[in-house]
């Protein structure tokens with residue numbers, strides 16, 4: 269026995285058989301072709317989406333970021349809630365001083381929609397007051413200039429870091445808008461920095477589009493000019509390592525409980541939930557895609573089995589002749605099995621080529637197409653391996669039927 | 683004739699088919715010895731068991747009873763795989779219906795048994811051409827069977843039976859589908875094979891064809907009722 273010779277022989281004979289029955293072979297392959305093409309194309313598209321989703325999650329500090337937001341004191345403390353000063357700028361200082369685990373800390377003072385005026389032209393844009401650490405948490409890239417500094421915070425300087433959108437609205441002609449002046453609520457702000465445009469497409473939308481609209485001034489400036497107090501809307505804290513998170517959360521809670529005089533009028537939020545959501549989405553995509561792929565490839569396998577069974581009954585006499593001149597059952601089994609495998613392998617290969625075509629089309633027609641991988645190697649590997657296995661499995665029964673035929677009965681068959 | 687070597691020795695061979703509740707005794711106690719270099723004609727009425735005997739000798743079927751010795755070895759109940767091996771390497775079979783594979787060329791049809799006998803012949807093509815030369819068909823090696831006449835097809839089928847150089851060729855009504863001219867050519871070919879040292883057993887309905895054989899076996903109801911062994915004609 270010589271298995272390698274048998275495989276080579278089986279493959280060449282299988283190819284010859286496929287070639288002599290081109291149309292029939294193509295029809296029997298169609299299920300596998302469609303199955304593999306659809307599987308690989310869908311995985312390619314979904315993987316692109318998921319990659320961008322992850323990217324935008326990471327770009328906002330990822331799992332390492334904590335948010336502290338004000339909330340109503342619990343029922344039991346409601347009657348004494350007034351003793352808490354609320355969430356204030358002092359909390360920022362307390363956290364920075366007391367908690368080394370907090371790598372970066374920023375306040376957020378939200379002004380929402382403001383009217384920006386430059387040389388008589390007016391545009392509405394989002395404005396927010398933050399601390400210097402903001403840029404480290406959000407890993408924003410500056411195209412020009414610098415971000416808000418500690419000195420700006422101390423001096424409550426009238427300086428602004430502008431978004432790509434505001435730059436486009438007012439300073440189209442200048443590449444570098446640093447040094448330009450913008451009037452907001454009768455106060456002149458000097459542009460000290462300008463953000464680069466950011467993009468991460470998820471489901472046809474730029475998930476970072478808000479960040480391209482946000483303009484930032486020092487938190488202290490925002491409080492002094494607009495709020496008239498020292499209240500902040502939100503505190504964001506970033507840990508160095510995931511392992512630090514439990515301790516960090518506890519320390520923040522303790523520190524704020526102290527500054528708030530024991531009143532639990534704040535809430536610490538982690539990104540765990542968002543991560544969980546993202547994982548859920550990934551899983552549901554994986555399972556539904558896997559299910560669709562399994563079903564379509566199963567249908568492909570049934571198609572191959574059908575054609576192989578027809579081919580066996582069509583060739584009963586041939587099987588009889590081969591057996592009469594010395595073919596063993598094993599030889600006949602290998603002959604028909606290789607035919608099924610050749611069909612499924614060819615179908616799989618055509619399917620892979622088709623999937624690359626589909627993905628290239630998708631890149632052009634789906635709005636966030638640039639993120640689509642045209643050659644998702646993993647999906648291609650699994651799709652091909654799965655289709656070959658299906659072909660092998662669906663070839664076994666017809667091949668067994670052929671191999672079991674009695675030579676005399678087969679020769680007598682008309 | 684000298685005491686020639688025995689190729690086959692059959693004693694009390696039975697082949698019984700069950701059809702519903704009926705038993706059909708296609709072979710019903712056959713005793714037969716085939717010697718090296720014999721030319722045997724098997725004759726008898728339709729349904730007398732001639733084909734069944736040939737299938738049994740050709741290892742395509744196994745007897746349901748009796749003892750069968752091939753080249754000194756008991757082969758009454760050998761495995762399917764072993765029978766396939768013997769079919770591939772020891773015996774050439776020629777059919778009434780030629781049974782060439784229509785999609786293969788003459789050359790590929792003739793070399794096919796070499797694949798199944800796992801014969802490690804270096805040059806299969808040269809070997810096949812030699813076999814085709816023996817039947818006078820070497821000039822048609824690239825044709826397909828449906829481009830040949832009946833007589834030519836049967837000659838190709840004989841070349842295929844010869845490719846593994848068997849000692850024994852079994853032919854079941856090899857001239858049944860041929861006209862008288864081609865019948866004569868095929869029988870002349872068989873006679874020349876006999877001269878080359880091959881043993882032949884040929885089933886025929888045709889007395890003229892039976893005339894070529896030195897020994898005649900007549901079958902009836904699954905039994906041999908007449909055997910001219912020893913006292914050959916001509």
Ligand SMILES: Nc1ncnc2c1ncn2[C@@H]1O[C@H](COP(=O)(O)OP(=O)(O)OP(=O)(O)O)[C@@H](O)[C@H]1O
Pocket residue numbers: 699700701706707708726727728729730731732733734735
């Ligand atoms: N598979 C089978 N099942 C049942 N009976 C069978 C089977 N094969 C053969 N027979 C019976 O065995 C007997 C012998 O058949 P066989 O084919 O050997 O006859 P034969 O002498 O070759 O006849 P013919 O000259 O018509 O070819 C017949 O009665 C036939 O009906």
Ligand SMILES: [Mg+2]
Pocket residue numbers: 732733734854
């Ligand atoms: Mg017969």
